[in-house]
Amino acid sequence: MTSPTAVVSGGTRGIGLALSLRLTALGYRVIAPYRSDKEAARQAEAAGEGRIEALCLDVADATSVREGCRRILDEYGAPEVLVNNAGRNRDRPFAELTDEDWDEVLATNLSGPFRMCRALAPAMVAAGRGTIVNIGSTTAIRPRRDGANYCASKAGLLHLTKCLALELAPTVRVNALIPGFTDTPEVTERYGLDVPEKREAIVRSIPRNRIGTTADIADALEFLVASGSSYITGQQLIVDGGHFMG
Numbered sequence: 001m002t003s004p005t006a007v008v009s010g011g012t013r014g015i016g017l018a019l020s021l022r023l024t025a026l027g028y029r030v031i032a033p034y035r036s037d038k039e040a041a042r043q044a045e046a047a048g049e050g051r052i053e054a055l056c057l058d059v060a061d062a063t064s065v066r067e068g069c070r071r072i073l074d075e076y077g078a079p080e081v082l083v084n085n086a087g088r089n090r091d092r093p094f095a096e097l098t099d100e101d102w103d104e105v106l107a108t109n110l111s112g113p114f115r116m117c118r119a120l121a122p123a124m125v126a127a128g129r130g131t132i133v134n135i136g137s138t139t140a141i142r143p144r145r146d147g148a149n150y151c152a153s154k155a156g157l158l159h160l161t162k163c164l165a166l167e168l169a170p171t172v173r174v175n176a177l178i179p180g181f182t183d184t185p186e187v188t189e190r191y192g193l194d195v196p197e198k199r200e201a202i203v204r205s206i207p208r209n210r211i212g213t214t215a216d217i218a219d220a221l222e223f224l225v226a227s228g229s230s231y232i233t234g235q236q237l238i239v240d241g242g243h244f245m246g
């Protein structure tokens, strides 16, 4: 029996790596598109013990998505799961945002999922099954400072999720998984979580009294790809210890 295939963009680091590893534990073969960090890609493949294939594919680049997804379809056929996890921040006060800051974040966080879905979803529909999970952010709903590009991109992604849930129904389910503060190197650096006072201030603001782990997000993904969530589509699942409660 061949393993089902899952595609996890940005599946080589941080949250994405935890999602890739969880899917391998569930029996999937995982294709993990990444942008440039070859060492992280190598480590992800090693951690996956032959069940993760890192694929250099820039989701912000239309040609790269087209060619990479063609390769995925040719080699593995229609994936059963697509997780649009690759994301970027280029934070700056609004008036200082450059065109490049805006374009790169929108291209990665919003156009990327659009292009990945456009390239892969028709094959999923034709195969008669599939689940798409888009990794959102609570700042798509309630804004934060210095990230107008990021917040706008993630807000667009939440709405794209609903549009796709409508258009790909009844065959393919599409949901958004929204992490709160999740302990990844990128977040530790950006929020200075290595400084105990800064970490404690954030922990105090979270009802569950801790920062999320990548395993918390993987648990939610496991639910969203399982048959136990088969009646759920077009929804937003927030996993943040009660921090947001929108």
Ligand code: NDP
Pocket (backbone or CB within 6 Å): 009, 010, 011, 012, 013, 014, 015, 016, 033, 034, 035, 036, 037, 038, 040, 057, 058, 059, 060, 061, 085, 086, 087, 088, 108, 135, 136, 137, 138, 178, 179, 180, 181, 182, 183, 184, 185, 186, 187
């Ligand atoms: P990381 O920065 O740790 O990892 C990002 C991953 O995405 C890397 O594998 C990176 O590849 C890949 N990536 C970035 N740009 C591209 C691109 N253009 N094409 C292909 N791959 C790309 O991020 P996190 O794990 O912290 O976050 C993962 C997702 O979760 C993001 O969408 C983020 O917005 C969202 N999120 C995270 C939160 C958190 O607290 N961590 C909170 C809310 C949302 P490479 O290594 O090659 O650059």
